[in-house]
Amino acid sequence: MVDVRAAVAAVVDPEIRVVTIDDLGILRSVEQDAATGRVTVTITPTYTGCPAMDVIRADIRHALTAAGHPDVEVRTVHSPAWSTDWISDAGRAKLAAAGIAPPPPAGGTGRAVVPLTLAVRCPHCGAPETEQVSRFGSTACKALWRCRSCREPFDHVKAL
Structure with missing residues (x-):
């Protein structure tokens, strides 16, 4: 078995x-x-x-x-609530390889953290010159972004 x-x-x-x-x-x-x-x-x-x-x-x-x-x-179970910190390193790599920008880990401080995204790097070319096109992407847990360098659209997993 x-x-x-x-x-x-x-x-x-x-x-x-x-x-x-x-x-x-x-x-x-x-x-x-x-x-x-x-x-x-x-x-x-x-x-x-x-x-x-x-x-x-x-x-x-x-x-x-x-x-x-x-x-x-x-x-x-809903408590504790799921967090993007629970995405494994392998999961983050798989998302990036598929053209989906994973959120960075918050660092596990145990304190309430207000996410502040200074730059979402493009999963296609790595450029930080990106912009959010829509708060809602292909699924409710992702937002739609676009790279200003390579012009490619991509999903970004929302940090929770």
Whole structure:
């Protein structure tokens, strides 16, 4: 049988298909009851109204069933709220490689931080001369930006 954590960690985000739910930090925990075999997965949405959560839950159940673990419970927790700090370094690299500008980590100070973006670097050419075109991008958790140097549009994951 496939390791339960690895099976769940490999589930791809349905809105940003280049990263997994583990890369994004949506996956909080995976536990298996030794006596019953039941697998309990805990996830946190990127924001409360995220329309992808039903698909993510179904994909988790499908991945675990395919790995030989049909008894699955998926729990959704909202506290603490998801943060872009939870995106892994691998996730940030995958986003950038796909032309989506990831937010920089806030530094994990534990204090409330007001995000202040001085420059969003273009994921295509690396130039800091960019501008926000729309607060809303291809999904609700991204904004649409454009590079003034190479003129290419790109999504930027909103810092939360």
